[in-house]
Amino acid sequence: MAKRAGSADLPLHGGHVPAWLGERMTRLGTAISEAIVLEYGRDELLRRLAHPFWFQSFGAVMGMDWHSSGITTSVLGSLKRGLAPLAGELGIHVCGGRGKQSRRTPDELNAVGERVGLDGGALGHASRLVAKVDSAAVQDGFDLYLHGFIVTDDGRWVVIQQGMNDARGQARRYHWLSENVTSFVEDPHAAIDGREQGTIVNLTDRRADASRRGQLALLADLGPDGVVRELARLDPPAPRQPTAQPLLPHLVMPDHHDLRAEDVVARRLHGNLAAAAAQGPEDFAALLMVPGVGARTVRALAMVAEVVHGAPCRFSDPARFSLAHGGKDGHPFPVPIKVYDKTIGVMKSAIVKAKLGREEELAALRRLDQQARRLERHVTGPSVEALLAEERAASHSYGGRTVFGDAPPPDEDAARSSG
Template identity: 40%
Template structure:
């Protein structure tokens, strides 16, 4: 499988000459007639793809942001809306059948996203998965959400999370966050084959309209040294860690502190916003665990965005271990721009993406009118993504 390049487009002047997908937050629900149609079509198309290429390739396709977006468009949902994520995931949850597709899906939107753990346990029984594979799925489910909540701090709060898996324990995660200030959504894609380490550039793609000027990405390669120092800090005596925090605060002219052993109010330093409150009892628990790696540190219950950010800033500003403050949004779905911006079109990759969908439509057991309509929508999508091609 050829790896896709990444690109990002943010200037309005480039909208006419570069592929661009927006994910505005939309309220409301898809019409019932449309959902019924999408369930029927996704059931048929998924069967064709899985029969031809297997479950693993279907999971791989869903972890490709462009393919996922095009799939939703073909099914009939508005191509640029954030709703494509929740609706397509919800439709697949109803359409995928164990005896037909060999794939199960857990989780959902809002409160349903937190049911993924329970869903996995129930669905895994139907597969007859070993306890080791079930534990692996549960860990992947938890860590994917943990990373995009705490390790990647880009201003988007997760509200949608699903994990799809097969009988061999292969999995794909699709989750989405929202930013109330800019009214946009951001979607995160994961695939088990792509994850060697949950805290080392694990995503297959991240789709978003805007690139933040300052976002903490502890999964970036540039953050690896910072990760090591964070682990050392967390494993050291809590009083030593407190001393580092006080040293950092003493260097700033905006020192504001709230007393007490359990909670400390942390200042804004060097332009980086520090967490307002630190729970020293949590740091004592971390010290007792003595994590051997950053992934293990992140996996400890209670370790969230505030803990990650505080340790990272101490590691950088006191010990000189720099973290990445570059937004990790990746337009891995953008196969290229027609004028070579930001890179020439990878025709083979683009054609392969479309070929999968075209073949699935042609082979699906659906009415002729639905097939024609789906092909038209696919053609429309490719034209809008790659004008002039």
């Protein structure tokens, strides 16, 4: 009753999320999640979380390092903190996490089951099976270290887990969704795809059914020691051509930290910029009456609106969404704290009013996204390099901040460069 929904390969990064960013990620991630549930329902939020490209874009728009493995941990942690107080209202529960937290997942699911009337034991069993498939049945060189399980009150769920390959400096994220599967051990993933890692052993493939049954029979007849002796007598098998399989969404993020023009679909970026410059649809101007909400904030909101409303094909360039709020390591530019806080304020205001039956602001965000898609067909705009230079020059005025400190004033920055 679950299927692999996609996967992602990411550069393996260490470090931590500073408190000033983690707290904002929690508020913005929660607001975006609430907006999706209000607009499309909680099942749609699960589908989004199960899509590797959308998930990466979600983390990038929140100011996390746009290409790194850290997005997985930080996004799940933000949602766990932010959605917990809303669990009774939204009916969404985030369990698990990294390391020790991942091992507590079955206990957390039992607690959720007791509160809302689900079979927590069955959910815990599903959690263990999914982890076992991606760690044992599929041997692709990545050791699992993170397991997140998000479940709704009606028992639907998504699992996001991540493994690491220290030798290659890479992480691989696996997404599962509890829809349209008949077996955990026969083709739960429509495909497995990724960078060349050598031979992958996939005992969940339906073509491996005879192999699974044969292994059990061999173990019963010979015992473990006998199996080892038989293996030692075998010659290496002749290589076989793999049979084509349907492909799931598989995201591969580059190793470079700096954001480059080739990482972004220019026409989509120009559509975002043009919609923001035109202040979106005519009624979007009302948002500009909120103190401090200016053109730069509207530009960030255009990208947030796309995360809420965009179709799956819109997220093939997750790097573009880092142009909303930068990145904690300074790539593509320092996090503009003043802009970020205004974005959160607008989103929270729109959600609160929508819950009271006043949906004008949420509707304006929806139309902003629609206008960006219309404009991208024919508008042009600045290059990625020019946009980044402009953003970095204004970073100090936006309250720019990274893990290394506050962005310096332009004259001080220029003096450092010349020095």
